[in-house]
Amino acid sequence: MPAIVPSPIPEAPGALPLIGHALPLLRDPLGFMRSLPAHADLVRVRLGPVEAVMVTALDLTRTLLRQHDVFDKGGPIYDKLREGLGNGLGTCPFQDHQRQRQLVQPAFRSDRITRYAALMTNHIDTVTASWNDGDVIDAYAEMGKIAGLTLGQSILGGVLPPKALTQVLADAPALMEGVVTRAVTPPFLQRLPTPANRRYHQARSRLRETALAIIRDHRAAGTDHGDIVSVLLTGEEQTQTVGTRLRGLTDEEIVDQIITFLVAGTDTSQATVAWALYQISRHPDIEERLHAEVDTVLGLNPAAHHHLSRLPLTTHIITETLRLCAPVWLITRTVTADTALGAHRLPAGTTVAFSPYLLHTRPDLFPDPQRFDPDRWARQHPTPPRGALIPFSAGKRKCLGDQFATTELTLALATITARWRLTPLTHRAPRPVLSMVTRPHRLRMKAERRHPMRNDEASSLQ
Template sequence: MTTAHPPRPSSTPPASAARAGRAPGAWPGLGHLPHLLRAPLRFLGSLPAHGDLVEIRLGPRPAFVLCHPELARHVMADGRTFDRVGPLYEGSRAALGNGLATCPHGDHRRQRLMMQPAFRTEHLPGYADAMRREIGAALDRWRPGRVVDMVDEMFALTTTVAVRTLFGAGIADRDIAELRDSLDTFLKGVYLRALLPAVDSLPTPGARRYTRGLATWRAHVRRIIAARRAADPDDRDLLGRLLAARDEAGGAMSEAELHDQVAVLILAGAETTSSALAWALHLITTHPDAEEALHAEADTVLGGRAAGQDDLPRLPWTGRVIRETLRLYPPAWVLPRTATREIEVAGRRLDAGSTLVFSPYILHRHPGFHAEPDRFRPEREHADGIGPQTWSRSSFVPFGSGPHKCIGDTFALTEATLALASIASRWRLRPASAAPVRAVPRSVLTPRALPMHLIRR
């Protein structure tokens, strides 16, 4: 059956063509918060029917959701006007610090210039080698017949990879496990606190667990940085390169800056990649043709071993599976911005201080840019005639857009591709539960649980 190509993105400036609207269903006093807490994906998916810029209510406060890829690109390209400031980012910075993923426009250029050398292409083979070792070690621990929750398993794997590539091989497994547990507790509470900042004023068990998890997480990061500083100088890992980094004036990162960058890197390296892998494993098990192609590629290229950097050019199908997974379930699914001045967007006059929401989940499912947008079709970038360059500009933005686009996108794609191919080369996974797989609202878009039977191939 032939699928019609989607229309090409219009070259019309988004401000002149976009239309503004308002979402129905707001609760008195609560606005759309109940929808965002109970069924956030269903709610987000309903918004494009009401316009390209859709007003929602976060309690008594309005927020404006960008629902058209070109409009979103236009907004995200202007980091000065649409900045990472305001109540939602104040909460994030209180927890994560003022690192590259949370800092406002005024701090961003200096931080990006200092961080960029650690992510140069020439360093990727070293990082990929650490990934290969940890992926292989994790798969060696799997046993046929066991049931494993792939959400937990992938989070454990990617946290270990993040710590090993950041700090080198000298971190004890026990320290990594403790860091992972505290990070998991902290991450489960971030989304709720972004929507309901006052939740910690209530002396609930959940609030106490979150506070303890955050404190433990910070203490671990401080201790690991101190130990790394005391060790022999070594710039072969990410932290060594951050310690050696200098800004345009020749200044090094302060202790607080270093802590904030390390915290963000572990968070991004662990949570976002683990989410992508969990969703990819779910999608593969529910699409037999895609799974068969994945196994055939892994058999041809790997023959049962763990994948490494040199294998990437020979794993094109695996890469397409990862990219299509990121299209359907982008980890960074909602990113707020705040207007720093009065401005018109989509014909709507917005006051300074207005909150705008950039949602890759919405943009990736726009029918004008992707045929059958809700279907899992790893072949789509060729079948639809839309190549990666078009995707990356507006309709495929899993790593954000504009000057704040994720600095570690190649790192994340490499890790996810190596892990998925390595799993496919050794194992066939089958769902252990007939219950629907549901997303859980937290800092990234991740399945609530994904129990799988391990079957050795």
């Protein structure tokens, strides 16, 4: 019997000479992602001059994430991320990952998450208490204040003055927008002195200078500030379980970690809470149940770490927001050795890509995927297939800060909705901004002060 020869991997429609699929990716990246599973489990997509094999099937995505040495971080997205953020834990190749992770992991132990949660509670309380009844706020920007203040202490030890911290919060999304634009456009456009290119380079330079200054300040102080930078500086000579010594992080490597945490910890958190507030405003039944939950659990207090286990609906709303508005919508990898993926052979050097958003909106994995339904995560509902929800990736390269992020997101949403009802000024859905993170453009909402329900009223709605 003759051998079965697999058919060629089809190319997604809409590619143009030189720029490939840059136009659909720039105009409607999420719509383009949703269209790809209809073509095949593997689809060729051209990111500027680079061709990538897009993985659209769950089983093949799981294979890719399990074999992180074969499918290493690389390709146009990670090449540009590494250019912008440096060679930190989120961007480094396989050969550097294990050492970096062992050195950074102590900063995210459960006891430290509890300590960071107290900082989160204080800053969420401060920001939300500054609003006035009837104020119109930019939800994304206000969440940025919370994320920035929290990161300013949990990562940097509170050493940055307010003006410098404000600049960091502006530079982080500017850097990420530049990364994505540069990943899907030809190199010659990246060299032009356009306003966007200048913003990118200025943001990158300022963030690195700020990180170096923070390291110098910490070294000069010589004390443990109880923050992540202190862990990185004192983790030089950590001992592995096998008894060998780890080479500590250099100052340049610590700069890369700081920038990675600053960028990942601001844009992702503020975008997710902003999207959650928007989704709640569109679903009065969910909003009413959420108000009942937070009124029962919190009363007039801000949400704290010990409340988390008693906020199931709040947690499910965050999970559903991470599914429907996946923070990171496109990730690339590089094949390091000839391998097979599904029915196809992929030679070393092939760029492969996957999309958490694509998986999260497949109707075979999540029924009625465009519907915002926090109850799909309740115990009595069918569990989605293993590995179908990957907002923080999966496998050994899963985001180390996932517990930090979900703690902050849940505390923020609970405190805000216990005190305020936020209503968009327009019925038009906010436009997602093209960046590494899917964030809403100008989500302006009116803040109306709430009066918590009595416990008997709240209990009747839960």
